[in-house]
Amino acid sequence: MSNVLVLVDHTGGKVRKTTAELLTIARRLGEPVAVYIGEGVQDALPALGQYGATKVIALTDPELSQYLVAPKAEALQQVAAKIEPSAILISSNAEGKEIAARLAVKLDSGLITDAVDVQAGDSGPVTTQSVFAGNYSVQAKVTHGTPIITVKPNAATPEAAETSPEVEEFDVTISDAAKTARITESKPREATGRPELTEAAIIVSGGRGTGGDFAPIEAFADSLGAAVGASRAAVDSGWYPHAYQVGQTGKTVSPQLYIAAGISGAIQHRAGMQTSKTIIAINKDEEAPIFELVDFGVVGDLHKVLPATTTEVNNRKS
């Protein structure tokens, strides 16, 4: 069977859920070979084995993390030359997409980004993408070279398939040209304790209608164990950090439940949440376009509706 490369998405050895999804998808296409860049591969091993990695290739050169993506793309090219994979799967985040872009040029191969599903086809993987603000669903395939596919979070339900993969250390050669853009300072963001936006099952988002007070949004989110999101109007006003923006220039999310409070539902916002399974809106304007999307809507003041709902949800839980 052919090898399918999966670039492991992790923070210091803690494997992210998207990697389990990628490994699950890789098993549909061939034998998953995980590529792990950075320190902590031993910590990651159990999770990689749980989802069926047949082998783990570890790249531990510290220079891979010091610079931006160029050295990582070079490393993957070298791994690909050795393994000759039938496809390469990478998480669809900013870094993943840039690595994939460089790799496509290096390998003279077709690239598909932001897949929401990948299945095996007669002539290689067939991807599904959601385009034009989620108004169209597009099926595509790579017709030249090694298919390189970046996959969005929640594109597959992780299915365990226990293996005990061996770790193979792999020495890479990084060119000087790849070391020209460097990270000179990094300020980590404080952890919120809430689920990650793109991976969350439930998201509660606030917009300009919050008037700047996200406390009721956060309290409601916590009662549901949800992540918090924001519209661009809220982010631009400085009420919530950009990392939480949902929409065209923020995160695209597709949770089981999306709750929009005080958000009008502009096309650019819809682009980021339209494919959510269930949508709820709370907005005081019954004409707000967000109501065109909802499964359930409340016309009312979020400052009244949300706290009352939060209290009731918390009561039911205890």
Add this chain to the structure above:
Amino acid sequence: MKIVVCAKFVPDATADRRFRSEDNTVDRAGVDGLLSELDEYAVETALTVKEAGEGEVTILTVGPEQAADAIKKGLQMGADAGVHVNDEGIHGSDAVATSLILAKALGKLEADLVVFGMASTDGSMGVVPAMVSERLGLPAVTLGSSVTVEGTTVRIRRDGDTASDTVEGTLPLVLSVSDQSGEPRYPSFKGIMAAKKKPVETWSLADLEISPDQVGAASAFTEVTEVTARPPRSAGTIVTDEDGSGAAQLVEFLSTNKFL
């Protein structure tokens, strides 16, 4: 310093965007289009860099006849010149091919600083800047939410998911900016009048020594096999909170649908 902004002409997001039924490519000719709003941030950054030091700003676009509008908008905002790569053979090019055309044109322009938007508002792949950087062998600092240029050092702040980073590179270099990088200016009346006299060159594939079999639909590395319009969402239940019953009904909905 020669600053070049890569700017894309895209179908208007607020109008009807569609695919051509004959070949499943994005319909760019039959619809209203404009300079991608996210590339306006790139134009703004280029103009700010120029104003803070020195240089000349050129708008480079690859696209059909109407894409000249994207250049015009950039010139009205204050750019100095435009280059339009327009050739029958380009239709249906994917990102890999587009990056080849841009890289060849940038080589010919001898750009010191190349500024990109974060993603095009139609394809929204966000991959072309990295591809061009790879092809030109130039460093790339991407997704800048603020940019400073001091001498030959370009420094950006990049707000990622887990950290806020400072990233540095040396000219010549490829830069991409996010929509957090500063509001694009509106063209002034003076700017609109001045734009009419600014030089715009049109280049063909032959001008760039690209053979037609390297780009276009026939040589694309990806193929769209099926396009399906998303079925409209079925109308939901909407209640009014007039009597304060909104919360109770919302809880009921959450409970019935097993979210509690």
